[in-house]
Amino acid sequence: MDTGQEVVLKTPSPNYSDDPWYLDGFVREExxxxxxxxxxxxxxxKAKRAKKFLYFTxxxxxxxxxxxxxxxxxxPDVGKVREIIEQIASALRALHRQDVIHQDLKPDNxxxxxxxxxxxxxxxxxxxxGLAELATVLQRQHPEGTLNYTAPEYLxxxxxxxxxxxxxxxxxxxxxxxxxxxxxxxxxDKFQLKSYHHLKYISILQYRPDLPSWIDAVLKKAVAPNPEKRYGLLSELVHDLKLPAQVMDGRDSEPLIQRNPVLFWQGVSAILFVILIGVITAWHLQG
Known part of the structure; x- marks a missing residue:
């Protein structure tokens, strides 16, 4: 560059030089x-001179x-993770304010x-x-994003x-x-999903029992398979990562069957058992 500024020159991978789907994404990125x-x-x-091949800096x-x-x-401790997540959320908000969805967020990116x-x-x-000027008639053969980080709705x-x-x-x-x-x-080969119910959340406490339960509650909501049950705004996620008391208050207001389905059905079984004993006892007394 004329300014002496250090830049990175990016060109399409030769492995995908004949892939219109890949090249479309390359142009989009610039x-x-x-x-x-x-x-x-x-x-x-922006290039300062006419390009003779496909690239950008x-x-x-x-x-x-x-x-x-x-x-x-x-x-890492929760504080450091919170700091990094807050920075990522700030950058994502800049995208979302312009009606842009990233679709391929992962640690490598x-x-x-x-x-x-x-x-x-x-x-x-x-x-x-705002990408109408770059619109193509390409048909996506698979969802955007990377497996295991891609939201279930895409699958x-x-x-x-x-x-x-x-x-x-x-x-x-x-x-x-x-x-x-x-x-x-x-x-x-499983880049598809038939139902949200096929995804079963694994509590992070299984791997980090030292973490507080409210962290698990925040993460569970953030990665809820059904987008309607997920956080609606990045600011809500960042907020809950800072204020555990409010997270647990909200969790306590959920129906027991959602918070702890095992305990719910144990309670139902106990009540039915008591009713059954009462019916049997009454039947014997009448006999």
Whole structure:
């Protein structure tokens, strides 16, 4: 560059040079990076001269991916995870305010620079209302995103929403704290889902019994399979990660069958048993 600024030159992978779906995402990524301004979003730069081949330049970010950070910090404290999640949420809000959904949020697509600031670095899968000028007639052969981070609604065949990004962020928070995933890991050939009921949440307390139960309650809501039962706003997730008392108050107001189905059915069984004993006793007395 004429300014002497360090940048990254990005070109399409030769392995996908004949894949229109991949190339469409490549062009999309450059477009988004030039139009959205936020310190947590990677910048892409307009070319100063006519291009002779497909490429674009991005800002150079000195640091490591969140995936690498997680490998070096297998059991971080809640405060540090909260700090990183809050930064990611701030960057996502900048996308959502412009009616843009990221659709492929995962630790590999997030950088942490040498000063501890995060950057979301990949926009190849975004869904944006303002992309009409780049619209194509391509038919997606599989959902956008990455298996195990992709929101269940994509796997069912429904369109994504801002809540889809919240699901991915919830999975990241869960994995940062435990090194595990909140649902049984899916295989590559199982990139589909028939019903939300097929997903069974695994309490993070199984992996981190030292964590408070309210953290588990927050994560469970963030990664709820049904988007209608998920957090509706990023600010709600960030808020609940800071105020455990309110999380538990809200949890206590839920029906017992949702909070603790085992206890609910044990109680129902006990009541039915008492009624049965009463009926038998009355029958014997009448006899």
């Amino acid at each position: 477009w988004i990076g030039q139009r959205l301004k936020h310190p947590g979003l990677m910048k892409t730069y 991005t800002e150079y970010i000195k640091g490591q991916t969140l995936r690498q950070w997680m490998a070096e910090n297998p059991s 997030i950088m942490i620079d040498t000063e501890g600031r995060i950057k979301i670095i990949d926009f190849g899968a975004v869904q944006a209302a 069912i065949g429904d369109r994504g929403s801002k809540r889809s990004d919240i699901f991915s962020l919830g999975v990241i928070a869960y994995e940062m704290l435990s090194g595990q995933l909140p649902y049984k890991e899916r295989k590559v």
